[in-house]
Amino acid sequence: MLSQNRFRILMGIAFVAGLVALGFGLARVSPQRVWEIFLTNLLFWLGVAQAGVVVSACLYLCYARWGGSGLYRLAEAGVDFLPVGFLLFWALLAGRGALFPWISHPVAAKAPYLNVHFLFARDGAGLFLMTALSYYFVYLSRRPDAVNWAETTYEEIEDPPAAVRHLAPVLVIAFVLIYTMLAIDLVMSLSPQWSSTMFGAYFTMGAAVSGLAAMGLFAACGWRPARHDTALERGGVLHDLGKLVFASTNFWTYLLFSLYLVIWYGDIPRETFFVVPRVQAWPWAELGWSAFVLIWGFPFVLLMGRQPKRSPLILGLTCLLILLGVWLERYVLIAPSLSRYAIPFGWVEALITVGFAGLFGLIVPQGLRRVPQATFHEAQ
Amino acid sequence: MLVVAWYAKEEHFLEAITALREIRIRHPRAFMPFLSERAIETLDTPPSPTRYWILLGGIFGNFAGWALTIMLSIYWPHWVGNKPIISIPPFLIICFEMMVLCAAGAGLMGFILHNRLPRLDYYPGFDDCFALDHFGLAVECPSSRRERVREALTAGPAEFIQEHSDRSSATSLVN
């Protein structure tokens, strides 16, 4: 394993490479391609970071103490990426002409909603609100009273601290509403003639899946065999995380199937034009199905049994595949609206993605360092 | 010889099981008014084969669902709403339901068969209070070991101990 310094250097190099690719791509390749991949990565990494904090809120709402305070620290690890994501969102202003077809070809009837000022104002306000709420929530969650509550044996009936308990539902509701709005504004509006009442929920669930998968991956990486004198034995935490990941991917699949089946059965061109390129037609169909197999197929087979969920190797690998799948899914949702007949993926896109990964890798480890070492020790 | 002990508390019951294991009696017949997972673990009860029934039932149900829908659709090819005769999305729903139905049915059958239900007679040592509010341990042993067995059974304070020279007289406890 890499030392912390080397890891930081590697991530720094990745980030710089991404910046260079961004500049080169804007200047020499194609602004549309650059902003497509920028948006894909922004929504993906922001989703991973934000969903983790929301998962923490959900755990508080369920009075979950099966993972101790370490589980909450694990979920909240990505919070420092949120203000970065908020700032990166404003970069989309520079690329709005290349991204949003309703700027160059306005849809008159939808203009009250689809216009630059209103869109950026509401999405910016929403992301600001999510960032502020998340930071305050994590601050409350890291306080000693909340940590002590999480570490108490769960045989006792005891509420989490009141402030956390009251803020948690607000955070979850805000997440669902604001990410629905982001889905409509930043993804659905790329095909302005298309609409689906389910899309917001489906997109938000994809973010939640990526957040849980990231937690599973981090937990698997942090797993260590316990020494015999370890006071804190959390046998089964990996198992329970694996169950959450398994359930979330299946629920995501359920939402996808509900969305797909209604459109498939109705066979109305106004709806099918969005789905057909992503599921049936060349060249995007293969990528679409690959995303589905990565998000549902592999976890369904690999995480069904008891032992695989307790194995850090299998859980970690599966979560990594899920994360790849969600990234691919974001890409398949966004890019075909703008590049219908060709997959615009070259070294520019690859490096920009690496750049985002590097940025994430620079910021999130400081949150992960707050996870107590013993959280994922399994008894031998 | 059959020695039967009654326990009012789960802790006493568990202590007695542990004491029996120390004298190498690993599989006494245990009676519980509710599921005590600690007792099951301590007794080292083997895993239930019911899960295989459910798995096989589910696999069968899934295949049966595909077979049913595809074969009957080919048998009566009703072209409706521009849907292909063999359409995966609609048939998937039926296969899923058939999978769950057959898995549940197979699970129930497995449960009944492996428990050897319905059971008309009583296990030696069974008493009504084991279904209501007491735990019980029934140990078959030769007369020579009787004292050691009694000692182990009282390690967790037993409320009551009874001895029977043969199994059949133990079942007459139940009225």
Added chain:
Amino acid sequence: MAVARTQLRATEPTFEEINQGVLSTLEPPTRSFFLAAGGLALIVALGTAAWGYQIYTGLGVTGMGQPVMWAFYITNFVVWVGLGHSGTLISAVLYLFRSRWRPSVYRAAETMTVFALTTAGIFPILHLGRAWFFYWLAFYPNERVLQPDFHSPLVWDAFAIGTYLTVSVIFLYLGAIPDLAAVAAASAGVRRTFYRMLSLGWQGTDWQWRNFSAAYLLLAGLATPLVISVHSVVSFDFAMGQLPGWHDTIFAPYFVASAIYSGLGMVIMILIVIRRLSGLHQEITPWHFDQLGKLTLLMSLIISYAYLMEAFFAWYSMDPYEQTTFSMRYFGPMAPLFWLMVWSNSIMPLALFSRRLRRDLRFMFILGIFADIGVWCDHFVIIAGSLTTNFMPSQWGFYRPSWVEGAITAASIAFFTLMYIAFARIVPVISLTEIKQGARWLHRVRTGLRRGTA
């Protein structure tokens, strides 16, 4: 000093106290029971007579007609199926979550599921008109070479609900076997033989419990996807069509959430009544209603999200048919029902954010009533309301229910209640074994409630 029956006891419940408390619900019925059963049977008889009149005269005696061919009966069907879902949620899903408060409430909820599904199953047959041809839906060799159309959501419905009913019955029965054995042990004579037969001679050995645990856990795992899938399939009856107001991608989770919401409303009402009539104050505490209230609030928020999405996308889609349907829904003849539904499903449940109100049983009972009325209105507005304003204005037509539909609806409620109270006299509505298993936890709940920390 005698402690009032409703006052929470300070000591950990003994097995004897639990046995006494729960087995007392199986005491021989009193005169008031027979009076209630008689009254309910009378309503059922009247409903059956109305059905007979409908069979004799034809479906025209109902208010249904072009364009509203689906109205009360289908609404009742969807609502009854939906009511069953929260029972399985509480018994199966909460079992997988290792929820500690489940034992006090799950048997009553599961029983509700089975009888709600049974009641629901009457309506598709009733709706056929020529009900004796119901077997045409099955696949069997026939000389006309006809087979069910597996592309049809109605056929998916038959499979989904048939599976759900079967699995619910198996799940309910399996979980009740140890309790039935306990009742047999506490009985004598014919009653003892009856319960021994029902419990298949269960004796609670470690091997039997091991098999039970495995079967129950896996059945809970099987029943869990059914909670989501069955009402999704029911929603597909409408979503697969192209009718504005029906053709909506969010229908599946929307219907599931409203089903669980209505089911929780009914479970809350049933538990309050059982607690009162059977004196189970020690086992079903305000803390349990607090947890049920939180679940109810969650479902209400999901429903509100769906309303928001529908309203927004009715405008955003720029589809004139969709916009017309929704403006008629909000401001047309169905508006009173629509706004009652919004009040019952979205606004009133916001009070559940208050812990004090979640533990106030009078409020919870009233909420339960509004929840069920609200969801009924929701489905009626969607089903009949969308049909009243379809693509062709020349086809538009309003619907008014007839006395036949009213009588049959009332009879369905009476039928459900009658079956439930009869069943509650035979099988304990609280799980005896699981309450004993969680006696220590129940003691902590009571202690926390008495001290104000829980």
